[in-house]
Amino acid sequence: MTRAAGQGMALALAAAALLFALPLLLPPYQTILLCYGLVFAIAALGFNLLLGYTGLLSFGHSAFFGMGAYAVALMVKYLGTSSMELFIVGGVLSSALVALLFGVVCVRYTRIFFGILTLALSQVLWSLAYKLFWVTGGSDGLRVPTPTLLGGIAGPGANQPAFLAYRYYYYVLLLFLASTALMWLIVRSPFGKALQAIRDNETRAEFVGIQVRRYRLVAFVVSGVFTGLAGTLWVPLNGLTTPDILYWPFSGRIVFFAVLGGFRTFTGPIVGAMVFNYLETYAIANTTYWQLVLGVVLVALVLAMPAGLVGTVGALLRRRPAPTP
Amino acid sequence: MSTGARGATLLETRGLRKAFGAFQAVDGVDLVVRGGEMLGLIGSNGAGKTTLVNVISGLFPVTAGTIVFEGHDVTRQSINQRIRAGIARSFQLVNLFDQLTVLDNVALPIFSRRGKARAMLVPAERDRAVLDEAAELLRRFGLADRATQLAGALAQGERKLLDVAVAYALRPKLLFLDEPTSGVSTREKAPIMDVISQVVRAEGITAVVIEHDMDIVYAYSDRIVAMHQGGILAQGTPDEIRADERVLDNLLGRPVEGA
Numbered sequence: 001m002t003r004a005a006g007q008g009m010a011l012a013l014a015a016a017a018l019l020f021a022l023p024l025l026l027p028p029y030q031t032i033l034l035c036y037g038l039v040f041a042i043a044a045l046g047f048n049l050l051l052g053y054t055g056l057l058s059f060g061h062s063a064f065f066g067m068g069a070y071a072v073a074l075m076v077k078y079l080g081t082s083s084m085e086l087f088i089v090g091g092v093l094s095s096a097l098v099a100l101l102f103g104v105v106c107v108r109y110t111r112i113f114f115g116i117l118t119l120a121l122s123q124v125l126w127s128l129a130y131k132l133f134w135v136t137g138g139s140d141g142l143r144v145p146t147p148t149l150l151g152g153i154a155g156p157g158a159n160q161p162a163f164l165a166y167r168y169y170y171y172v173l174l175l176f177l178a179s180t181a182l183m184w185l186i187v188r189s190p191f192g193k194a195l196q197a198i199r200d201n202e203t204r205a206e207f208v209g210i211q212v213r214r215y216r217l218v219a220f221v222v223s224g225v226f227t228g229l230a231g232t233l234w235v236p237l238n239g240l241t242t243p244d245i246l247y248w249p250f251s252g253r254i255v256f257f258a259v260l261g262g263f264r265t266f267t268g269p270i271v272g273a274m275v276f277n278y279l280e281t282y283a284i285a286n287t288t289y290w291q292l293v294l295g296v297v298l299v300a301l302v303l304a305m306p307a308g309l310v311g312t313v314g315a316l317l318r319r320r321p322a323p324t325p
Numbered sequence: 326m327s328t329g330a331r332g333a334t335l336l337e338t339r340g341l342r343k344a345f346g347a348f349q350a351v352d353g354v355d356l357v358v359r360g361g362e363m364l365g366l367i368g369s370n371g372a373g374k375t376t377l378v379n380v381i382s383g384l385f386p387v388t389a390g391t392i393v394f395e396g397h398d399v400t401r402q403s404i405n406q407r408i409r410a411g412i413a414r415s416f417q418l419v420n421l422f423d424q425l426t427v428l429d430n431v432a433l434p435i436f437s438r439r440g441k442a443r444a445m446l447v448p449a450e451r452d453r454a455v456l457d458e459a460a461e462l463l464r465r466f467g468l469a470d471r472a473t474q475l476a477g478a479l480a481q482g483e484r485k486l487l488d489v490a491v492a493y494a495l496r497p498k499l500l501f502l503d504e505p506t507s508g509v510s511t512r513e514k515a516p517i518m519d520v521i522s523q524v525v526r527a528e529g530i531t532a533v534v535i536e537h538d539m540d541i542v543y544a545y546s547d548r549i550v551a552m553h554q555g556g557i558l559a560q561g562t563p564d565e566i567r568a569d570e571r572v573l574d575n576l577l578g579r580p581v582e583g584a
Binding site: 182185186188189190191192193194196197199200201203204205206207208209210211218222 | 382384404405408409413414416420421422423424425429432433434436437438441442443444445446447448449450452491492494495
């Protein structure tokens with residue numbers, strides 16, 4: 001047990017060291033691509049607190065990602081903000097608020113009803129972003145200039161790709177590591193155990209004194225905040241936010257991150273998000289029919305590895321068959 | 326009905342009814358449970374035993390009647406309020422957290438009882454006081470060497486014990502055990518009941534045990550309540566029940582399920 005934990009820690013430190021070293025070895029384009037992967041990984045971490053640990057499949061996480069992104073764009077447009085730290089405060093608070101509002105409605109239900117409700121509510125936000133064009137820019141979206149980091153200590157240089165590939169990359173990397181550590185703590189805390197108990201057996205959880213709905217609501221808000229933070233960090237990379245990130249296929253993509261990597265494992269969604277990011281980028285670069293290629297690859301991966309990439313590799317390492325949930 | 330010499334009234338139901346549509350599952354039950362006793366609740370399938378426990382523990386709302394626990398009306402209270410008042414239960418069909426370890430299964434009710442289950446930023450395994458209590462509890466239930474296994478991987482007899490241990494970890498005043506030995510071989514029944522009655526009696530916990538196996542009921546109960554068609558048919562000491570004509574006619578005259 002402790003030996004396995006030690007090995008896991010060693011592996012995590014090695015991965016972190018690699019992520020720190022990569023920008024020194026890779027061309028800027030590759031680093032920016034990796035940065036997108038880290039951002040999506042934060043979104044997937046948040047999502048999986050609900051799916052993997054609480055047993056709730058949300059089809060509306062685009063709402064929180066989009067809220068985190070639009071909060072930044074609206075702060076730029078109406079407040080003239082340029083500080084990344086203020087963007088993060090705004091993105092976190094607004095995604096928390098949306099998650100609280102959605103959560104109060106959604107956590108009364110489970111399974112397909114929960115999924116459909118999250119989907120429906122998220123599409124309300126999408127239609128607002130689409131229709132209120134004088135506020136949100138409609139389908140054109142809103143442009144977001146490169147922000148200043150740490151109160152101007154590390155501002156954007158003249159060369160925007162260089163800024164994104166170095167300073168901004170490390171900024172995102174630190175937040176990614178902090179988010180991962182925080183989520184690791186949450187899922188191992190008594191609260192995290194209570195969520196897993198609710199996932200395994202809702203009735204019994206109630207009968208050991210866990211107030212199931214309240215715990216689900218807190219999990220929902222925490223999940224939304226992580227995904228909202230990802231949306232906030234994503235905007236400067238993209239330079240633009242459009243209603244696409246609020247539209248339901250984006251929620252489906254977040255679901256896929258978790259399923260691809262393995263939602264039964266802690267690291268699965270992180271790996272899934274990063275792998276998906278590369279798959280999509282290279283499928284688009286190499287063929288016009290990239291959606292077809294992506295679809296076939298993903299279906300094949302899921303059929304061959306129902307436990308996800310991390311779940312399957314973990315099972316192979318333990319020389320046991322993959323667990324079927 | 327004789328008055329309690331063993332202890333004061335802990336729980337009392339008055340005219341308790343629970344209907345599912347036209348079917349009266351519990352039909353006007355006046356039940357008294359006295360402090361410190363181990364009460365056997367018997368009756369054929371469909372007699373209303375489990376429904377009675379479901380209503381008293383708060384799983385189902387009552388149709389009519391009142392439930393008084395330690396002098397307080399708990400009829401409209403939530404499950405959570407009843408648990409904090411000191412009413413806990415186990416389940417006939419084992420209800421565990423299968424993907425959590427055996428240790429975590431009993432640690433969670435302890436965290437909950439101590440008001441620590443909300444802690445979000447401390448790893449659960451850092452809380453030595455809770456883990457020590459959980460380990461001690463597993464030892465008393467004979468599950469110490471299973472602590473790190475997943476609950477879903479236990480054998481049936483161990484699962485039944487763990488189910489009781491999870492309820493017991495709340496340190497209730499009144500513990501309902503719904504068929505703690507169902508689904509295990511006859512050979513395993515007595516050892517399971519030995520463990521349960523040892524732990525329960527050592528702590529002076531009041532227990533209501535639903536059971537089909539009459540040998541087990543006679544051996545472990547201080548008092549027995551027999552239910553039939555939603556109502557109480559008879560109650561008394563094991564010897565009185567053994568000799569009761571109505572019980573013989575309605576319950577023991579036919580084959581007893583699960584025996």
